[in-house]
Amino acid sequence: MGSVILYIEDNPDNMMLVKRALESRGYTLLEALSGLDGVAMAEKKEVDLILLDINLPDIDGYEVARRLRGSAKPTLAYTPIIAITANALKGDAEKALAAGCDVYMSKPINIRELWARVEAFIQAPHKP
Ligand code: MN
Numbered sequence: 001m002g003s004v005i006l007y008i009e010d011n012p013d014n015m016m017l018v019k020r021a022l023e024s025r026g027y028t029l030l031e032a033l034s035g036l037d038g039v040a041m042a043e044k045k046e047v048d049l050i051l052l053d054i055n056l057p058d059i060d061g062y063e064v065a066r067r068l069r070g071s072a073k074p075t076l077a078y079t080p081i082i083a084i085t086a087n088a089l090k091g092d093a094e095k096a097l098a099a100g101c102d103v104y105m106s107k108p109i110n111i112r113e114l115w116a117r118v119e120a121f122i123q124a125p126h127k128p
Pocket of ligand 1: 009010011053054055056
């Protein structure tokens, strides 16, 4: 079972937080700082799960999810995508799911929730 996670996020504080949290459980984190970079990286590398910020500097997370789901790379049709929404407004979550994300979580990122959400799809290489 794989353990490579791609995080598409433009905020360096969130990136650092999530990197530390996931690497402590043995996951390998790939970082993309924009939507277009994220789509390109997902198509180029073997990725087991994608964490997706919605507010990105170029294309937004909804558009990223649609492009991933519509990619010519077959595995991206079902690679799990966890959306991370900035405001807990009901519409955000529904839009994320409609765009092809599997689940969503709200900022600020709660590390225990993150671990649990990720582990629902891929087992942690290092359990505490
Ligand atoms: Mn952002």
